[in-house]
Amino acid sequence: MALDENIYKLRLEKLKQIEALGQRAYPTKYEFTHTIPSILAEYSQKSAEELDQSRVNVRIAGRIMAIRLMGKAGFAHLQQGGQKLQIYVKKDAVGEKGFELYKLLDLGDHVGVSGYLFRTRTGELSIHVEEITFLSKDLLPLPEKWHGLTDVELRYRQRYVDLVMNPEVREVFLKRSKLVQSMRRFLDAHGFIEVETPMMQQIAGGAVAKPFITHHNTLDMDLYLRIAPELYLKRLTVGGFDRVYEINRNFRNEGLGWRWNPEFTMLEFYQAYTDYRGIMDLTQQLIEQAAIDVIGGTKTKWGEHEIDWAGSNWRRMTMREAIIHYWPETAGPKPTMQDFNSQDSVKTMVSRFNTAHAHVAYDPNEPVGKTIAALFEAAAEEHLTQPTIIYEFPTAISPLSKQKADEPDWTERWEIYAGQMEIANGFSELNDPEDQRRRFEQQLKERERGDEEAHQMDEDYIRALSYGMPPAGGCGVGVDRLAMLLTDSHTIRDVILFPLLRPEKVASPEDVKE
RNA sequence: GGGCGCGUAGCUCAAUUGGCAGAGCAACUGACUCUUAAUCAGUAGGUUGAAGGUUCGAUUCCUUCCGCGCUCACCA
Incomplete structure (x- = not known):
């Protein structure tokens, strides 16, 4: 170059x-x-x-x-x-x-x-x-006047040139800006206050992911770039901010792909005195409103499909119902609700599924809930084009969610899927410090078993809960992914102005001038 | 990290079986007072991503490296 x-x-x-x-x-x-x-x-x-x-x-x-x-x-x-x-x-x-x-x-x-x-x-x-x-x-x-700049690498590296040459690229980022504006306006109107919590944390908590590590010289202290703001926002509900939100970057040291960039923007919000159902309704409204604000209607093109964000088009089903509903015909008769209750029957389900479809890894040492979640992703995710709320997630993969009163293996947690992507995740927030400690301890066992991403113990967070956190529901929305869906962008790099790329060899200006 | 593919002028792309590295636009010089992909005449522009190998001869074949894309795995 x-x-x-x-x-x-x-x-x-x-x-x-x-x-x-x-x-x-x-x-x-x-x-x-x-x-x-x-x-x-x-x-x-x-x-x-x-x-x-x-x-x-x-x-x-x-x-x-x-x-x-x-x-x-x-x-x-x-x-x-x-x-x-x-x-x-x-x-x-x-x-x-x-x-x-x-x-x-x-x-x-x-x-x-x-x-x-x-x-x-x-x-x-x-x-x-x-x-x-x-x-x-x-x-x-x-670049040349009628082909313009098409080289994908140059477009990302020199986004300034991309923006000059390609009006549709400019449009995408204008829409992204409208999306964020819309979310702020919606939450402000619902009595939420916007806050900023640490991006450099001593314990990278609030999600299940590998963090980036950095170092502070004066304090001679290693710090993690945050993987989620969750635990800090919930500390604020303990402090009396009943409705808080933050729109900011999270950093996860994981693979890249059409849906993944190492730094990505998340909206997280928490509301006291409501539960996962209240938050579910609110989030659905927020997204429907965002679609209207960004594109002026509820229907968006998504490749070959059209997604309708109108409330009447949303579907809701439990994770177990989704696995049953999207069970591939070639895998034999559909499972029943009872099949999720024992390790043996889950194992049978996985092996039946694997004969017909993509391979779901089965590890007899991992919690059954984790296997069920993997089965759900393999069976259902690819079918979820229209906005769909999947609710009731296994306790094993939800260390921060409240359990269902009648089924302790399942939690009051949901995720929104659209365009074959997970775009939001919400739940009734676990506010019992004793239970939270047990969940963290369970996660530590997972860590010992070799899961580096399992949640760490966070004593200060448990102390905060011990002062009494009001009952609350909370939610995280992937802003980049929502921007992709609303702009028919099929790679996350098209909605991030400067996506992470490997370094290039840059010719310095000195090479050019004299 | 694994697999597949790509990398040629500033940009967009050609180059037969391995046989002189090309075109359009952009640039430069000149003509032109309603053009719009302006037109016309001329000029210049290249270590073919890098290094090595095979060959009389490599953009082309082989190896390694670099970068990008797609895909799989982990993840939102």
Whole structure:
């Protein structure tokens, strides 16, 4: 990815010539009367006659995305806010020096122009320029004009160029911004307060994942980048913040893939005096509202499918029901609810499933609940395109959730699936410190068994619960994944501005200049 | 980490069985005062991702490495 030295040097030379014309190479500001989107919005319907009769003077700034010179006149397209407007520059109108400047402009330069609106012979709304002001130089050539930038690696590494060249990429990130806005507005309106909790933690808790490790020099202390804010947010409910949320990054030191980036954004919120069902309803509303705010309706395209986020289209089923419902025909008769009750019958279910479908690993030493969850993912996840709430999760994989009163092996926990992805996870929060201690101890046994991701003991968290945490429900929503679903992006990298890539060999500017 | 695939000019892509490394756009010079993929004439631009090997000869075949993509495993 060497820079083009020749073009760089040539354009530096042009910059000197531009300065010689009395323009500043890097001026500090430009006063404008309109933006390109505002002109297009206001004057797109005006006819040539209307524009002639009452002259509209405008002063705008933009980046040159196309330029055509014809002797003593020329056209260019300026881009601003993802939209383009044509300018017409005539020597008679801008004068000798103005036209000299125009001839020194390159694709990608920023300029300001003032003049009046008119329509060209072909009817295109344009600015008849009377004055050009140079604003900033593009020393490196932009990608070719009609194929644009398609190389996926370059798009991620040089997102700035991607954003200049590809309006649909710009749209995706505008939608992502609307999504986050919508979630904040929704929660604020429901009486939640936004907080920020530590991203560097001494115990990486609140989820099951491998953390990144970092080090603080002065304290000479290893710290983990957080894998979830959960335990801190629940400490805040102990402290009397009955409704809190945080939208921020989590870091998990795991594999990458179309649904996984090592750092990802999660919304987590907790509400006192409600349970998993209350939170389930609230989350469903939040997502439906987000879809409306982002796309103006409830239906989104998802590859070959259409997802309808309207409340009436959501389905709810328990994990056990889902396994039964999506049991592959080739695996023989569907299991029954009783089959989930013993280790032997679960083992039989797994081996029957494996004859027909993807392989579910079976480890007789692991808790039955863990096996059932693996079976669910293998059997059901790929079928869950429309928004679906799967509820009642095994206690073994839910160390922070309250158990069902009548079935202690199962918890009041749910996850939302859509587009074959898990996008949210919520539950009735376990607030019994004695029970929480037992769950952590159970997790420690899993750790000893070799599961590095099992939850660690967190004494301070148990102490916090010992001061009394109100009954509460809580939820985490994967913001990146929701953004993917709402923008029909089939890789998480398309909704993260600067996704993690391996380092590249960068040509330093010194290599280029002299 | 495993498997499959890709890497050629600034960008988008060609190159027959292993036989002189090319085109379009971008760039440069010149002409052109309503063009829009502007047009016309000309010029320049390359360690074919890197290193090694086979060969008279390698963009092409082999090995290793680097980077990217897809996929599987672990995970949200």
